Ligand SMILES: [Ca+2]
């Protein structure tokens with residue numbers, strides 16, 4: 001049901017009865033401490049319990065209110081916007097819609113991405129251009145929150161894009177409670193890298209960690225100096241098979257792909273130019289020569 005084409009599409013096996021949907025464009029406040037995009041819906045079904053419904057919340061790019069679109073999630077308020085509850089949801093930034101299922105009741109719904117759980121600044125060695133201080137491409141990175149004590153169990157994880165200009169990725173964690181956690185970072189062809197210490201994490205604020213300004217921002221100082229203006233350190237590139245060490249087996253994979261002039265989005269492209277050649281081999285070779293390996297608590 002997309003009543004009146006308003007852009008709140010509800011599907012439910014239950015009969016919601018007569019349902020009133022109103023769309024508003026006033027920015028809502030207090031969503032996990034932040035503000036909303038410029039759209040909300042008041043959804044009031046006659047029957048409003050045990051619905052097990054799904055909602056497709058549509059929006060327009062002009063309504064983003066400067067929120068990073070990939071982090072949009074749904075929030076609901078049962079008191080007309082005084083307080084808000086986080087509801088998760090999956091955003092499709094091309095279709096401009098956020099989808100959530102398993103909804104048992106409706107009320108006022110809106111969306112916010114201001115609640116970044118962690119903003120992490122990092123450099124991927126091979127992708128970095130010291131002349132421009134930028135990465136050669138945006139790429140996917142994964143962040144994990146891990147317990148501060150042995151066996152350092154994974155508490156939460158999130159996947160995001162590191163921006164080639166800002167060198168930052170903003171992650172949204174949904175499971176972790178307040179506490180101190182190691183931040184563990186993974187990328188398709190770098191050595192897994194951990195934060196120097198367990199970091200204080202609070203669900204209502206954004207954890208900021210900058211790996212780049214000193215080697216010792218990473219556990220075991222496990223970073224390489226890639227620039228002196230500004231002084232910058234990066235995650236080591238070249239763990240192609242992601243086994244925690246850069247060695248002859250990684251070199252051999254890159255070597256093979258370089259011989260075949262492989263192109264496109266491939267893990268053996270450690271420079272991020274979508275091409276595998278001698279430049280990629282040289283970086284991996286160098287790190288293999290230095291026996292670069294994962295260092296973790
Ligand atoms: Ca969009």
Ligand SMILES: [Ca+2]
Nearest residue numbers: 130227229230
């Ligand atoms: Ca520079």
Ligand SMILES: [Ca+2]
Nearest residue numbers: 239241243245
């Ligand atoms: Ca390896």
Ligand SMILES: [Ca+2]
Nearest residue numbers: 269271273275
């Ligand atoms: Ca390359």
